[in-house]
Amino acid sequence: MNATIGLAGHTYLTYLATALQVLAVIVGAPFIVGGMRQVRARLEGRAGGGIGQPWRDLHKQLRKQQVTPQGTTVVFGFAPAVVAGTALLIAAILPLIALGSPLDPAADLFGVVGLLFLGTVALTLAGLDTGTAFGGMGSSREITIAALVEPTILLAVFALSVPGRSANLAAIVSATADNPGHLVSPGSLLAFVALAIVIIAETGRLPVDNPSTHLELTMIHEAMVLEYAGPKLALVEWASGMRLTVLLGLLANLFLPWGVAGADPSVLAILIGFVAITVKVAVLAGLLAAGEVFIAKLRYFRIPELLAGSFLLALLAVTASYFFATPTN
Amino acid sequence: MLSGGLTAALGMAGVALGLSAIFGETRHLKISWLLPLVGVIFDLGQVGGFFVAATGAVSIAVGIYAVGYAQREHWARFPLVMLPLFVAAMLLVPAAGSVTTFLLAWELMAGASLVLVLSEHQREAVRSAGVFYAVMTQLGFAAILVALVVLSAAGGGDAFATIAAHAGGLSPGTRTAVFLLTLMGFGSKAGLLPLHAWLPRAHPEAPSPVSALMSAAMVNMGIYGIIRIDLQLLGQADASSHWWGLTLMIFGAVSAVFGVLQASVATDLKRLLAYSTTENMGLITLALGAATLLSSYGAHQVAAMAMTAALLLILSHAAFKTLAFLAAGSVLAATGLRDLDKLGGLARRMPGTTVMFGIAALGASGLPLGAGFVGEWLLLQSLIHSPHENNTLLALTMPLSVGAVALTTGLGIAAMVKAFGVGFLARPRSAAAAAAREAPASMMAGMGIAAAACAVFAVAPVLLGPVLSHVLTALPSVGGREAGPALGTYLRLPGIAGSMSPGLIAAALVVAVILALGLARWGARHRPVAATVPLWACGADSLSSKMQYTATSFAEPLQRVFDNVLKPETDVEVTHFAESQYLVERVTYRTLLADPVEQRLYTPVVRAVTIWAQWVRRAHPGSVHLYLTYGALGLLIVLVIAR
Numbered sequence: 021m022n023a024t025i026g027l028a029g030h031t032y033l034t035y036l037a038t039a040l041q042v043l044a045v046i047v048g049a050p051f052i053v054g055g056m057r058q059v060r061a062r063l064e065g066r067a068g069g070g071i072g073q074p075w076r077d078l079h080k081q082l083r084k085q086q087v088t089p090q091g092t093t094v095v096f097g098f099a100p101a102v103v104a105g106t107a108l109l110i111a112a113i114l115p116l117i118a119l120g121s122p123l124d125p126a127a128d129l130f131g132v133v134g135l136l137f138l139g140t141v142a143l144t145l146a147g148l149d150t151g152t153a154f155g156g157m158g159s160s161r162e163i164t165i166a167a168l169v170e171p172t173i174l175l176a177v178f179a180l181s182v183p184g185r186s187a188n189l190a191a192i193v194s195a196t197a198d199n200p201g202h203l204v205s206p207g208s209l210l211a212f213v214a215l216a217i218v219i220i221a222e223t224g225r226l227p228v229d230n231p232s233t234h235l236e237l238t239m240i241h242e243a244m245v246l247e248y249a250g251p252k253l254a255l256v257e258w259a260s261g262m263r264l265t266v267l268l269g270l271l272a273n274l275f276l277p278w279g280v281a282g283a284d285p286s287v288l289a290i291l292i293g294f295v296a297i298t299v300k301v302a303v304l305a306g307l308l309a310a311g312e313v314f315i316a317k318l319r320y321f322r323i324p325e326l327l328a329g330s331f332l333l334a335l336l337a338v339t340a341s342y343f344f345a346t347p348t349n
Numbered sequence: 350m351l352s353g354g355l356t357a358a359l360g361m362a363g364v365a366l367g368l369s370a371i372f373g374e375t376r377h378l379k380i381s382w383l384l385p386l387v388g389v390i391f392d393l394g395q396v397g398g399f400f401v402a403a404t405g406a407v408s409i410a411v412g413i414y415a416v417g418y419a420q421r422e423h424w425a426r427f428p429l430v431m432l433p434l435f436v437a438a439m440l441l442v443p444a445a446g447s448v449t450t451f452l453l454a455w456e457l458m459a460g461a462s463l464v465l466v467l468s469e470h471q472r473e474a475v476r477s478a479g480v481f482y483a484v485m486t487q488l489g490f491a492a493i494l495v496a497l498v499v500l501s502a503a504g505g506g507d508a509f510a511t512i513a514a515h516a517g518g519l520s521p522g523t524r525t526a527v528f529l530l531t532l533m534g535f536g537s538k539a540g541l542l543p544l545h546a547w548l549p550r551a552h553p554e555a556p557s558p559v560s561a562l563m564s565a566a567m568v569n570m571g572i573y574g575i576i577r578i579d580l581q582l583l584g585q586a587d588a589s590s591h592w593w594g595l596t597l598m599i600f601g602a603v604s605a606v607f608g609v610l611q612a613s614v615a616t617d618l619k620r621l622l623a624y625s626t627t628e629n630m631g632l633i634t635l636a637l638g639a640a641t642l643l644s645s646y647g648a649h650q651v652a653a654m655a656m657t658a659a660l661l662l663i664l665s666h667a668a669f670k671t672l673a674f675l676a677a678g679s680v681l682a683a684t685g686l687r688d689l690d691k692l693g694g695l696a697r698r699m700p701g702t703t704v705m706f707g708i709a710a711l712g713a714s715g716l717p718l719g720a721g722f723v724g725e726w727l728l729l730q731s732l733i734h735s736p737h738e739n740n741t742l743l744a745l746t747m748p749l750s751v752g753a754v755a756l757t758t759g760l761g762i763a764a765m766v767k768a769f770g771v772g773f774l775a776r777p778r779s780a781a782a783a784a785a786r787e788a789p790a791s792m793m794a795g796m797g798i799a800a801a802a803c804a805v806f807a808v809a810p811v812l813l814g815p816v817l818s819h820v821l822t823a824l825p826s827v828g829g830r831e832a833g834p835a836l837g838t839y840l841r842l843p844g845i846a847g848s849m850s851p852g853l854i855a856a857a858l859v860v861a862v863i864l865a866l867g868l869a870r871w872g873a874r875h876r877p878v879a880a881t882v883p884l885w886a887c888g889a890d891s892l893s894s895k896m897q898y899t900a901t902s903f904a905e906p907l908q909r910v911f912d913n914v915l916k917p918e919t920d921v922e923v924t925h926f927a928e929s930q931y932l933v934e935r936v937t938y939r940t941l942l943a944d945p946v947e948q949r950l951y952t953p954v955v956r957a958v959t960i961w962a963q964w965v966r967r968a969h970p971g972s973v974h975l976y977l978t979y980g981a982l983g984l985l986i987v988l989v990i991a992r
Contacts, residue, residue, distance in 0.1 A: 082872035086879035093696045105862030126850040134717040148770030156898020163763045164906040170759030255869045338748040
């Protein structure tokens with residue numbers, strides 16, 4: 021049992037792996053977003069802007085004027101940094117490239133979910149802070165979805181923590197890697213579907229929210245951040261890309277934990293881990309983008325039904341993992 | 350000044366006494382002359398000490414706050430006298446060592462709080478809330494009275510120590526009766542469903558320092574009663590308490606979800622906080638139930654985790670709810686408003702109060718960096734780590750409980766974002782909110798103490814470790830046989846590979862936010878000078894503050910999603926111009942969100958009681974002769990029975 025993973029002495033290579041994870045998320049997130057847009061564009065018969073386009077946008081926005089809307093407070097000013105900060109912290113906690121991040125014992129999966137919501141709350145408060153109809157509308161919708169997503173996420177965490185007997189990520193991932201039979205168990209499959217749905221909801225992808233819409237009646241995330249411009253907008257977009265990337269990475273390593281370097285990695289293992297997670301996230305993102313071509317956005321008041329469905333799946337996942345549990349040692 | 354100082358001094362004495370009882374010997378005190386026959390017995394053990402200390406801590410913050418508040422609000426002399434008396438009564442309840450003393454202190458507390466609720470009795474709403482509170486608290490008292498009388502009759506004595514010695518020999522019927530009656534009585538004090546209805550009435554109408562005392566300290570006495578009587582005196586960690594644990598869990602889960610749902614659609618700031626109290630008491634009861642259930646299946650280690658979670662939740666709730674009510678009080682004093690739909694823009698006018706309420710709201714939402722996070726984390730860990738092999742009951746209750754806790758947390762976040770975002774951010778929605786004034790120094794100091802406590806719970810629960818482990822040893826029936834979770838820099842769970850470190854998360858988050866701010870500095874050299882610009886108004890001239898989302902509109906999606914539970918009454922009236930069907934002159938939207946439990950359950954009962962009272966009234970025609978006959982008949986019946 022890897023109970024003490026991450027608690028043992030860290031070599032400088034573990035720190036290196038964690039730093040590489042954070043750096044990879046910072047640099048890679050815009051490429052993932054660009055790649056998804058490109059896949060979509062090609063499938064729809066357009067040329068697309070290329071996978072580097074989000075980076076070019078960031079570069080442009082970061083050189084624009086800092087603009088503060090009248091009457092906003094520090095909440096509006098700092099929310100993008102809080103969202104980006106939580107995403108970076110999650111990137112440092114998750115076992116993306118290697119197990120046993122120095123922060124692994126500091127925050128388990130519940131902590132990660134909490135941090136994710138902290139980011140969401142910061143943005144919703146910023147939306148309310150503007151005092152416009154759009155800001156309030158986006159915040160209200162976003163927080164409603166977040167409130168309904170929470171039960172599914174926590175139940176999925178529960179289902180995942182049953183085999184490893186721990187909610188700490190390194191323990192979950194290594195339990196799956198040691199015992200791949202779990203993956204095809206009904207509990208694990210149901211948990212995968214439930215978690216995928218909530219990740220789609222949390223990152224504002226179709227069918228919950230359309231990231232490319234700017235039509236007032238339908239937008240959620242975009243309405244909330246409507247008042248942001250220039251460098252702050254750049255940070256918001258960067259942060260939402262990073263959230264998407266780390267969550268896809270989490271999904272990938274929870275259910276396909278191969279290639280992840282151990283708790284005490286060598287340089288080669290880190291390189292393999294890096295390549296593995298890049299490929300996994302890229303493939304998942306591509307699949308997500310391809311799937312989005314075929315579906316339309318749900319009506320807002322149908323979303324609770326989708327989330328209720330995913331809650332049910334998560335509940336079944338937990339009960340299934342209870343009843344079909346195979347003893348681990 | 351004197352009243353607030355006295356309250357704070359009593360609070361300090363309470364904290365000192367409570368801590369000495371937790372760490373030292375049990376303290377006894379018997380005053381025989383005060384009550385005939387039995388005397389007054391005080392007996393402060395670890396559990397009592399814990400509650401005395403918590404109440405005392407709340408009182409310190411409230412006492413200091415009350416100094417400025419009473420001046421600003423021109424309090425009359427009467428509530429000033431009652432405030433320290435109320436605190437003293439609350440400190441006596443957990444210290445009581447016998448049934449008589451307990452009941453005496455309990456009534457003193459109920460009476461003092463009732464008088465304080467009525468301090469602004471000129472308003473109709475206050476009087477109605479007072480009547481509601483008086484009736485419900487007396488009904489609860491009657492249930493407790495009967496339960497404790499039965500208990501002391503069967504337990505062979507009046508003192509709790511005697512009852513504890515005889516508890517093993519009680520018949521199952523007595524135990525069940527006492528459990529159900531005390532659950533009803535203490536549950537109504539703690540605001541558990543369906544006996545919560547006084548809470549959202551009395552807490553908003555009481556003066557804010559009193560609301561803080563009631564919501565953060567007095568409701569805890571209900572939990573204390575359940576722990577002391579049911580879990581400590583009667584508790585047995587065997588199969589007979591399966592259904593006790595299950596009952597507590599069900600009441601807890603239902604109260605938590607219902608409370609938070611009402612909080613998330615409430616538009617009155619103090620009513621929202623009162624419902625949030627029901628929610629938190631529900632979570633605590635759920636944790637108590639889980640501890641009972643788990644230890645009845647022999648999982649003492651996990652039960653100890655659940656019990657520690659309950660104790661931590663009690664403390665953190667006391668801290669953030671004190672702060673929230675005090676901040677709401679300073680908003681009320683500054684603007685005269687509790688209605689979120691009319692507030693807004695306070696962040697500029699009252700920055701200190703805004704920060705204080707923000708800390709409280711973060712604590713109440715159970716997010717990392719907030720006071721409530723550690724307790725909820727422990728509760729969830731104890732639920733997911735229950736031993737489930739071949740145990741259908743646990744395999745079904747635990748996932749459902751996790752779902753209930755998670756839904757509670759999710760909706761709690763929505764409620765707190767609404768309270769803080771709509772109430773304090775954005776632009777003022779009324780002239781009164783636009784003219785708000787920051788609270789005076791003593792009020793800020795009172796809030797500062799509560800905020801400091803919130804910060805300790807959020808990042809350094811290590812300081813509470815010794816207190817909690819001492820209290821746990823006094824509760825053998827709910828996990829006290831095993832060591833609880835270690836609350837070091839890393840919170841470690843015994844026997845389970847799970848750990849968390851709220852302090853490290855906070856520090857790492859600060860580093861990460863600085864890193865993110867650094868990323869945003871990229872290209873800063875090329876930027877033009879920063880500017881402040883008007884908001885985007887879709888090309889219109891200007892935005893009026895009426896165009897903002899209000900608390901009602903913010904919660905509207907949730908209200909629609911939970912339509913079946915909330916049963917809102919909404920009408921929309923559209924008036925058209927006479928000339929054309931297509932031109933709208935005016936739209937009136939009215940929505941009424943009453944408490945559905947209150948309407949379904951209370952209204953029929955009240956109606957039945959009224960009808961019965963009308964019927965009985967016929968026997969009182971005012972004739973003295975008839976009354977004398979009643980008296981003679983009554984005496985005859987008594988004589989026949991007593992023969």
